Amino acid sequence: MTSSRGVTLIGAGTQGTRLAYMWSRCGRPVHVVDKDPKQLERSAKEIERLRKEWPLSSLPGERGGNTDWGKATFIQPEKLESAIQQSWLAIECVPESRPLKKSIIQQLDGLAPPDVIIASNSSSYTISEILKGLTLRNADRFASIHSYWPPETTPVEIMGAETTRPEIIERLMKESTAHGFQPFHVRRSSTGYIYNRIWAAIKRETLLALDEQVATPAEVDALFKAVLKTPKGPCEQMDTVGLDVVLAIEEHYAEERPELPTAPRDLLKKMIADGKLGVKSGEGFFTQDK
CATH class of the missing domain: 1.10.1040.10 (N-(1-d-carboxylethyl)-l-norvaline Dehydrogenase; domain 2)
Structure with missing residues (x-):
């Protein structure tokens, strides 16, 4: 069930870390994945700092009765498949390189069960651009979730590809609101989203x-x-x-x-x-x- 499944974030940099903080606000687990052990250590410390500075009561959103943080685990890529099996959403937060993002998205599609939503946090590439030329098992489950600087800046822009099922967008809008984000739907594929x-x-x-x-x-x-x-x-x-x-x-x-x-x-x-x-x-x- 969704209530017991968490979110996997690929990339333990600034965005991946801050998103892990946000997605753990409803008591569900988050899995932060990075090949650099030192980066994972920094991410763990930063999430703890954010939880102290921004407690559960400090942000809007319905937490469904949860009063505890979701468990955060910090893992290397060899444990990625196991993490995704326990997730309803996987988000790539790797550096802004189109070839790198395409490679990660292709890998996630091969590992994730069909009901797992796969998203990109890219600031400059649309999900349609990233998917172009890829051979996918489930082409209807991809989206962009572009964030700015959570938790201080809570808006996120959610954008699908031409093949994305409408219910994927609806679910992301609902879940992101519950976790304290302020979501905006980008209604057509748009380089730069809305604000940018x-x-x-x-x-x-x-x-x-x-x-x-x-x-x-x-x-x-x-x-x-x-x-x-x-x-x-x-x-x-x-x-x-x-x-x-x-x-x-x-x-x-x-x-x-x-x-x-x-x-x-x-x-x-x-x-x-x-x-x-x-x-x-x-x-x-x-x-x-x-």
């Missing part, structure tokens, strides 16, 4: 304005924050994410939309060539405080 498409347009226009010397990064961010009352402006946000990552995302959008202007990507390429990657390199649009 809007955010991409903001980034793109910011880069265009800077390339045209309409304003400085400091002026853009100051105006943006003054109008929208946000803690960070678009330049600060891009510095935090990493300008190399921003460029990779923009290149992916451009693959599908050749009409997009090239100037934003050209500006990013120049900055990256100059060693300006943002926070990670100490300098991007802004010089970071030491």
Whole structure:
């Protein structure tokens, strides 16, 4: 029964760890899978920290009477099949590489019983893109579940492929709500989902304005924050994410939309060539405080 089955998360990085915290809120087990034992140790410590900082009563959601956390187990890939047999949902949270994600999804389809939902947490690739070219046993059970920074930021975007059964989406919407997420249904396959498409347009226009010397990064961010009352402006946000990552995302959008202007990507390429990657390199649009 679903009530006794848990969630398997492949990848013990930041997203996999934070999702494991969220999916254990209704008393069901979570299985965190990673090939790196040290990463699994870090994940276990972080989940314990999150449970202390964000107790069960701190987030919305119906827990079905459960007052205890679900058991979290931390395992290496050789125990993946056993974990999936005990799960109703498996989510890949591996790094943002399309070949890697396709490989993991193919593996999960081969291991998981037919009633297990398989999802991707990719931020830039749709589930349709990931499934393309794969030979699948059960092509109707796949979805994307894109999260941001749980538990502080609870929205998730849930998107199916053309072959996904409607009841899969319905179940994910219901279960994610019960676990304290705020789910939004992406009704058609969409590169960038909903929020990231809007955010991409903001980034793109910011880069265009800077390339045209309409304003400085400091002026853009100051105006943006003054109008929208946000803690960070678009330049600060891009510095935090990493300008190399921003460029990779923009290149992916451009693959599908050749009409997009090239100037934003050209500006990013120049900055990256100059060693300006943002926070990670100490300098991007802004010089970071030491």
